[in-house]
Amino acid sequence: IAQGNIEAGKAKSATCVACHGEDGNSPSDLYPKIAGQHESYLEKQLIQFKNGERSDPIMMGMVAGLSDQDMKDLAAYFSAQPATPETVSPEIAVAGRDLYMGGDKERGIPACTACHGPRGNGLELAKFPKISNQHPAYLKAQLEKFRSQARENDPNGMMGDISAKLTDADIELLSKYISAL
Ligand code: HEM
Ligand code: HEM
Structure with missing residues (x-):
């Protein structure tokens, strides 16, 4: 695990940013932030959406065409982006x-x-x-x-x-x- 390339991941991230935001900090709470999440966890989620162990109609479609290396690179890219904080009362x-x-x-x-x-x-x-x-x-x-x-x-x-x-x-x-x- 963790053999992704950040630059390659950025180049492959165009379809993801529509929902998850330019840097993985999704502006809408309909979609999770993935910025700053552990690389190995991101990769594992993508693999599990792909093999059906984690089901979500949108994400299963997104990962269908990704190779193992694509998933590693995307995980490396989003993991390297800082997450923006939330605030509560x-x-x-x-x-x-x-x-x-x-x-x-x-x-x-x-x-x-x-x-x-x-x-x-x-x-x-x-x-x-x-x-x-x-x-x-x-x-x-x-x-x-x-x-x-x-x-x-x-x-x-x-x-x-x-x-x-x-x-x-x-x-x-x-x-x-x-x-x-
Ligand atoms: C969840 C990555 C494209 C909508 C996730 C998660 C990851 C991820 C890693 C799990 C987050 C977690 O467990 O904390 C990606 C990547 C994409 C992509 C790398 C591009 C290849 C999209 C697009 C949409 C989308 C384009 C919207 C059309 C969602 C939704 C969830 C999710 C709704 C939550 C699923 C649930 O509730 O289990 N995504 N995503 N994603 N993504 Fe994406
Ligand atoms: C995942 C909350 C206690 C182990 C998660 C996630 C949430 C969460 C929201 C999903 C993260 C995501 O999708 O991005 C909580 C809360 C807890 C709690 C509110 C206390 C009530 C624990 C404890 C353990 C644990 C005590 C260890 C014994 C895990 C693991 C995952 C996870 C391994 C990842 C699951 C996966 O890979 O799909 N937790 N957690 N959690 N939590 Fe917890």
Whole structure:
């Protein structure tokens, strides 16, 4: 993994930028930001859209014609772009902190920070993606997809198990909180 060429990726990115933005910071919250995400995670998502392990009608069409090298180059390019931060109200920043940083023992929810880190930067070596600086709407949609098993291909089903224990209110709060970590 991580043998992509940034310049080659930029040259191949023309179709992607229509939705994900010139530098991977999609202006619309209909589409996720992919700027600054770990290279190996981006490559893995593209491979999984291609082999059908992660299903999304739009992205499955996008990757159909990409070679292995195209996916590596695109991952290298978007990973190298800085992500633009989101902001949330101080109330959300305080309310989300307990659950994100400490989990909920009684309900069996692990602390998100254990894998995604205190700033939401994840840990590339362990395959834990960066989740901060992302549109809240996308974070919410992914947590709901994990919960309904519409997205269940994550390694060892980690997010499936965790999201099953989250209420709608938890997901609403965490999505906003994480976006501005
Ligand atoms: C998701 C890359 C083109 C719409 C993603 C993800 C990646 C990606 C890596 C997963 C993000 C994550 O897991 O955090 C690319 C690349 C493209 C491309 C490299 C060009 C080859 C497009 C275009 C559109 C689009 C043109 C819109 C027409 C979406 C949507 C999602 C997504 C809606 C979210 C899917 C979901 O909810 O699971 N893209 N994309 N992408 N992309 Fe693209
Ligand atoms: C992916 C949120 C706890 C491991 C994700 C994503 C979100 C998320 C939004 C999707 C990122 C994207 O599509 O770009 C959360 C929240 C947590 C939590 C809110 C706490 C309630 C954890 C924990 C672990 C973990 C404790 C490790 C045991 C992972 C992994 C992925 C992921 C491996 C990538 C899945 C894949 O490759 O498809 N998480 N997470 N998460 N998370 Fe978590």
